[in-house]
Amino acid sequence: MDDVIVTFVEEPELNSPILIEGLPGVGNVGKLAAEHLIDELKAQKFADIFSKHFPPQVLVNDDGTIKLVNNEMFYVKGKGKSPDIVFLVGDYQGLTPEGQYNLTDTVIAWCLSVGVTRIYTLGGYGLGKMVKEPKVMGATTTSELVEEMKEAGVSFKKGEPGSGIVGASGLLLGLGRLVGIEGVCLMGETSGYFVDPKSAQAVLTVLTNILGVKIDFAELESKAEQVEKLTSQIKEMEQSLQDPPSDDLQYIG
Amino acid sequence: MDDVIVTFVEEPELNSPILIEGLPGVGNVGKLAAEHLIDELKAQKFADIFSKHFPPQVLVNDDGTIKLVNNEMFYVKGKGKSPDIVFLVGDYQGLTPEGQYNLTDTVIAWCLSVGVTRIYTLGGYGLGKMVKEPKVMGATTTSELVEEMKEAGVSFKKGEPGSGIVGASGLLLGLGRLVGIEGVCLMGETSGYFVDPKSAQAVLTVLTNILGVKIDFAELESKAEQVEKLTSQIKEMEQSLQDPPSDDLQYIG
């Protein structure tokens, strides 16, 4: 069995496509953003990626059938000025460093074979504290792209992220550059404590502007409200536990 | 040395056999069930599977001879309407995710070579609490099989098992489906705290009905009684430790 197996449901004709990656990570920002974009653009699934670098596990669908753990690729043909777009999403990243390299290498080889012109990797940038208005931080393969992204509203701050970019979002840029594919990582600021649809929306606002596509954010906004409600409840519970007992209980004399 | 080595004691002629897997797992339900069925049907061992994905270990038999850690395959020819059956059992599963994939891939390749038509994987479904009357949960490779299993008394519940199916019981279905072999996982409800012969019996009751074979459950029932006795004793001990000291000890004045 090969380390990584790509099986194609369909082999779409793609015209200088771009790749958008959104795999699980900090606040699941990249995953939420990419999956929302897939839904809104009605992108079609065309490939499965199976690998012994994923957990040895099947998931069970609602109808009782199973699904081998995988990554999936979707595509949508560009309309007007917007380019053909390919998506890389899934439930897992490779379990080991070597697995991460092998999986990314397989994707990059495929990108070369279909002429992918640019890679956008989406992720979260964990701040360790609640964020009211998440900014979108960037990192790119070339300094020209830094300028282009600044104009699109992406923030660049010297020395951030200090720990670099770990996993597929980093490796796709790193290995892509080695073979001449340019790339951008867009990171939505997030606490890192919760799944963060608001941060995903911030990332998508920037990205859709760049791509020249229009989408609806209602679904993400509704998810963001749910998360907000949940976190408020947790905060209240924590506060009530820390609060001093009420007056009448303290009343003694 | 190959990662996985299959050595054949015998190469039986098999007619569209089904495969039943029962390797160690939650409550050892699958292992108990498969081994009981092997005993009752007097199935014959025909192959050993050795692998560097198993522990580097030999076990010592009662007579002082050693046995390299392995998985084993047994077979029994069908009688009347019941099909030829092949069993996969053993003391260990692969130690790493990659090992799990390699081992399962080897078994699936063999299944293809002898024309296995369906795979049943047996396991336990841990509830984290004691179970009086264990039900048998299912997951399958196709929705037609879901219906077939429901008619055979198998339960399907949306969103369960939530964590999917990990290990050989999951992978055999997942990798099997990729090459067109249909499969069913039968999971007996179990606490997950003890080896659970009662849950194994529940699984076998469903499975033997499906297969049209009749077996005796006396051995499993006797094992179940032993486990029940043991767990009752443990419960009593725990209770007596928690009970307040008896009245006469508290009586002072």
Added chain:
Amino acid sequence: MDDVIVTFVEEPELNSPILIEGLPGVGNVGKLAAEHLIDELKAQKFADIFSKHFPPQVLVNDDGTIKLVNNEMFYVKGKGKSPDIVFLVGDYQGLTPEGQYNLTDTVIAWCLSVGVTRIYTLGGYGLGKMVKEPKVMGATTTSELVEEMKEAGVSFKKGEPGSGIVGASGLLLGLGRLVGIEGVCLMGETSGYFVDPKSAQAVLTVLTNILGVKIDFAELESKAEQVEKLTSQIKEMEQSLQDPPSDDLQYIG
């Protein structure tokens, strides 16, 4: 770089040799025994085994030169009725299960190539308590060998060792049997808390009888005395810490 590299200092002519393995393990019994036998029989080193399954480390000799971590093979030609003997010793075993299999497989392949007729693996059998007169437990590849070993004073006890034999001492027998080389594991009883030269002596007493060679045990006995002195001191220290303060300190009035 190959996973395992064997470099030969010399390629001795060997006549149906036996292999004796003594790598690090419980109480270092096997290592002590094999190294003592090498010294006493003035065996010659003829091969180094290097491997990426060992730690990435060099040791520093007393003269300031370095030595890449390895396993080593020695040989001695038989005299009279005693056979040609090859030894496998070293500072490390493979770090991973896969590494253990690869290393052992390399040794077994070499054994086949020179016609090794029998393998003795030496180790300790940890009892978790101090042992006055360590017995030598056995496990073998055939029931004929069990009988032969019993006559030589080796103990066999049903169900022991319950956890089997882990590492090179087990795998050499397990993989050896797959290719038709018979083998015996001799395990000296030991507490498992200390390096145990006394247990090594017990193993060697049995082994040298079987091999028909005579050796001096003075060196091992002197090591055993050192260990005994050390453990007595530790016991005394522990006891004095637990003892109640002496009388005059308690005397108050």
Added chain:
Amino acid sequence: MDDVIVTFVEEPELNSPILIEGLPGVGNVGKLAAEHLIDELKAQKFADIFSKHFPPQVLVNDDGTIKLVNNEMFYVKGKGKSPDIVFLVGDYQGLTPEGQYNLTDTVIAWCLSVGVTRIYTLGGYGLGKMVKEPKVMGATTTSELVEEMKEAGVSFKKGEPGSGIVGASGLLLGLGRLVGIEGVCLMGETSGYFVDPKSAQAVLTVLTNILGVKIDFAELESKAEQVEKLTSQIKEMEQSLQDPPSDDLQYIG
């Protein structure tokens, strides 16, 4: 994707060069020393080493562009009697034992191909306590080199370092010797608690004498002062926390 990939920015003509390694390790002594020497000698980068044995990670440069985690090689042509020098530096060593062997093996193969005549590996020797005047300890591939190094002021002490030399600094000597390349490890004494520029300076003082090159130490000395200031502050803070409260606070009556 190969396990290790070397990409050349330039293929310099090298005349019997020596290799100097300074990768991360105890007190980062080797890394600091090698990088300082690269700066002072204005060595040129000529190669990148990428590998799936490094973390799956990109670092972000100050200008917002990314850099795939790697090791790098620099060179400087010798002047007068000093030899051509090649440097091996980087942010990471291989993550696994196998990775360490593979990476070092790749470097050694390259050393053979360009005729490297000697390897100096630089590192720290952790003493677990503060060191006023760090000595430079040595280990070499031959006893002739021990003598040569002693004359150059390197210390050799029987039984040190007791745990051997772990990682690239050890393996380059160990694997180098197998193919006939001689080598020296120079270890600066260091506490092991801090990055230690002073220890790096001690190592470089010895090394530059041997190589017959002259460099400025101002930069390292300034770093050493910064570290010293920092550690003094930490000491003071610790002391003030342990000190009894001052007299006037204790004064009551």
